[in-house]
Amino acid sequence: MNNNETFHFEARFAGNPDDGVLQGRAVAFNVVDSYRTSFDPAAFDLDGKRLPLLWGHDSDQVIGSVRSVSADQAGLNIEAKLNLAIPKAQEARALLQAGDISGLSIGFRRLAVDFRGEVTQDFH
Numbered sequence: 140m141n142n143n144e145t146f147h148f149e150a151r152f153a154g155n156p157d158d159g160v161l162q163g164r165a166v167a168f169n170v171v172d173s174y175r176t177s178f179d180p181a182a183f184d185l186d187g188k189r190l191p192l193l194w195g196h197d198s199d200q201v202i203g204s205v206r207s208v209s210a211d212q213a214g215l216n217i218e219a220k221l222n223l224a225i226p227k228a229q230e231a232r233a234l235l236q237a238g239d240i241s242g243l244s245i246g247f248r249r250l251a252v253d254f255r256g257e258v259t260q261d262f263h
Contacts, residue, residue: 156230159203159221160234164244167214183208183215194217194227196244219243 168180192203201220210216221228234240 157203159223159228160206161217161221161235161243163217164213165208165215165217168210168212172239178215180210180212183210192221194231200227201225202231 166178166183168178180182182241188208190208191198191201192205192207194200194202202225203219203220205217205219207218208215221232224227231240
């Protein structure tokens, strides 16, 4: 298994869809998900980092940016803004509005992982 992973999460518009601001829970903490993975609250160190919002995990297709990342006891939350001057970002907004896609996925690099049993990975 490589060190780059992808996980999906539901996204919603933060207010007026015309603004292109999205919110979502990127990761639930201490819950075994459908990928048989569990994340510790200390798994992410993103304070103050501005992250690109990519279409299809393609670094050549930046469609906006993650504006804030916060963690609460339940999980990691993000707020992102589509750059609506970019046609692909307009397409992403239209697909979300129509319900043709319902979320985003996050990509990350594994720095530490513990294997519990044969199939559960604990990221911390």
